Amino acid sequence: MANPPLAMLAELTHRCPLSCPYCSNPTELLAKDTELSTDQWRDIFQQAADLGVLQLHLSGGEPASRTDIIELVVAAREAGLYTNLITSGIGLTPKRLEALDKAGLDHVQLSLQGVTAAMADRIGGYKGGFDRKMHVADHIARIGFPLTLNAVMHRANLDDLPATIDMALRLGARRIEIACVQFQGWALTNRSALQPSRAQVDAAKRVVKDAIERLKGDLVIDFVPPDYYSDFPKACMNGWGSTGLNVTPDGTVLPCHAAATIPHLTFEKATDRPLAEIWNDGPAFNAYRGTDWLPDLCQSCERRDIDFGGCRCQAMAVLGDASATDPVCRKSAGRAVLDNLLAQEETPTIDVPDYVYRKL
Amino acid sequence: MIHPSDIPTLPRGVRTHFDTVRKTDVLLGPERVLMLDQIGSAVLSRVDGAQSVSVISADLAAVYDAPQDVIEPDVIAYLQDLADKRLLDVRHG
Ligand code: SF4
Numbered sequence: 001m002a003n004p005p006l007a008m009l010a011e012l013t014h015r016c017p018l019s020c021p022y023c024s025n026p027t028e029l030l031a032k033d034t035e036l037s038t039d040q041w042r043d044i045f046q047q048a049a050d051l052g053v054l055q056l057h058l059s060g061g062e063p064a065s066r067t068d069i070i071e072l073v074v075a076a077r078e079a080g081l082y083t084n085l086i087t088s089g090i091g092l093t094p095k096r097l098e099a100l101d102k103a104g105l106d107h108v109q110l111s112l113q114g115v116t117a118a119m120a121d122r123i124g125g126y127k128g129g130f131d132r133k134m135h136v137a138d139h140i141a142r143i144g145f146p147l148t149l150n151a152v153m154h155r156a157n158l159d160d161l162p163a164t165i166d167m168a169l170r171l172g173a174r175r176i177e178i179a180c181v182q183f184q185g186w187a188l189t190n191r192s193a194l195q196p197s198r199a200q201v202d203a204a205k206r207v208v209k210d211a212i213e214r215l216k217g218d219l220v221i222d223f224v225p226p227d228y229y230s231d232f233p234k235a236c237m238n239g240w241g242s243t244g245l246n247v248t249p250d251g252t253v254l255p256c257h258a259a260a261t262i263p264h265l266t267f268e269k270a271t272d273r274p275l276a277e278i279w280n281d282g283p284a285f286n287a288y289r290g291t292d293w294l295p296d297l298c299q300s301c302e303r304r305d306i307d308f309g310g311c312r313c314q315a316m317a318v319l320g321d322a323s324a325t326d327p328v329c330r331k332s333a334g335r336a337v338l339d340n341l342l343a344q345e346e347t348p349t350i351d352v353p354d355y356v357y358r359k360l
Numbered sequence: 361m362i363h364p365s366d367i368p369t370l371p372r373g374v375r376t377h378f379d380t381v382r383k384t385d386v387l388l389g390p391e392r393v394l395m396l397d398q399i400g401s402a403v404l405s406r407v408d409g410a411q412s413v414s415v416i417s418a419d420l421a422a423v424y425d426a427p428q429d430v431i432e433p434d435v436i437a438y439l440q441d442l443a444d445k446r447l448l449d450v451r452h453g
Pocket residue numbers: 016017018019020022023024025060061062088111124358
């Protein structure tokens with residue numbers, strides 16, 4: 001039997017008032033009429049807790065687009081789960097925030113599209129969104145929710161990193177997640193427009209290093225570097241089927257949020273089969289669990305148990321082969337493909353294409 | 361730096377929990393799960409926002425039958441590490 005998972009990401013809905021061009025939701029978004037009911041989610045939360053999940057991330061889309069978000073938080077806490085709401089803030093009125101407080105919500109993760117209204121509203125594709133978000137942030141602080149600011153960084157806003165960190169402090173966040181766009185979902189469609197330059201990435205790394213030192217004990221900084229500029233891949237999901245799972249709005253259980261991009265995998269629904277069976281025996285979970293399936297290059301590598309060969313969805317997206325070594329790896333033949341892409345996208349002289357905003 | 365007279369407390373959003381599947385105490389915080397060993401549980405079960413570090417250390421010294429001046433630096437190091445990760449608040453007593 002596999003080790004039990006620690007965390008579950010519940011994509012409650014794909015609906016969202018924003019339409020960020022880097023959204024990690026799949027390009028085929030699920031419509032409202034496919035979404036699970038309150039009772040179905042309640043049952044899944046309890047099954048997750050029984051299976052060993054400790055932390056639940058309520059996400060989307062925009063989870064506040066669900067009219068039953070308060071009931072869902074109550075259900076999650078009743079199941080004994082540490083409950084985190086990942087939100088753009090849009091749709092969270094002061095009254096709803098107070099109800100979430102009463103429901104026992106543990107933590108709020110607020111996404112940030114930019115530090116000015118002009119930038120944020122352009123990225124989110126939603127006029128007035130930034131002002132509303134700042135208003136929501138005031139109420140989050142007033143109520144006293146622990147707050148993580150989740151700043152997604154890319155070519156257009158990476159130079160604003162110092163101001164982004166200042167904003168986290170100003171909003172009273174305890175933690176900031178500086179996540180450079182990972183090229184999955186809509187972000188893959190918009191890769192050329194979002195790809196930062198090496199100079200931007202190098203500058204960002206210096207800013208992060210200095211801020212971690214300077215703000216120790218005040219602000220926790222978690223930095224996700226853009227992996228196209230790294231030498232070795234990340235241990236995606238801490239290892240496939242080892243730590244976390246993802247449930248989509250219609251109840252499909254995935255080993256990671258992008259796993260559905262791998263065409264030969266078979267996914268099951270939590271409404272059809274017990275979650276524990278899907279986790280332990282599901283074909284998609286067993287496909288890349290552990291290290292036995294790894295190519296020879298990784299089998300003989302000293303980093304085998306550190307990165308597990310990297311991200312399957314990235315190997316799929318860049319090389320068309322989900323069981324290949326992640327092309328980020330300098331040792332892999334696939335790296336040439338990635339370098340070639342970078343060379344084309346990084347040149348400042350080419351015209352940066354317009355964003356393709358996400359839509360149903 | 362944490363001093364013996366300081367009073368530690370778990371901030372909102374950080375709590376201990378008994379994991380019934382893994383049969384162990386854990387500390388849960390934003391994007392953090394720490395499995396607690398016996399010492400960690402013993403320290404954190406005494407972090408209540410009222411007792412100072414030295415009171416906690418004296419209590420542990422009595423329970424584990426060890427000198428307080430040996431225990432206290434370990435307790436401080438353990439709590440300091442949590443405070444650096446913002447999983448613990450400290451009031452200067
Ligand atoms: S990334 Fe943007 S569009 Fe996607 S769910 Fe988050 S706020 Fe909505």
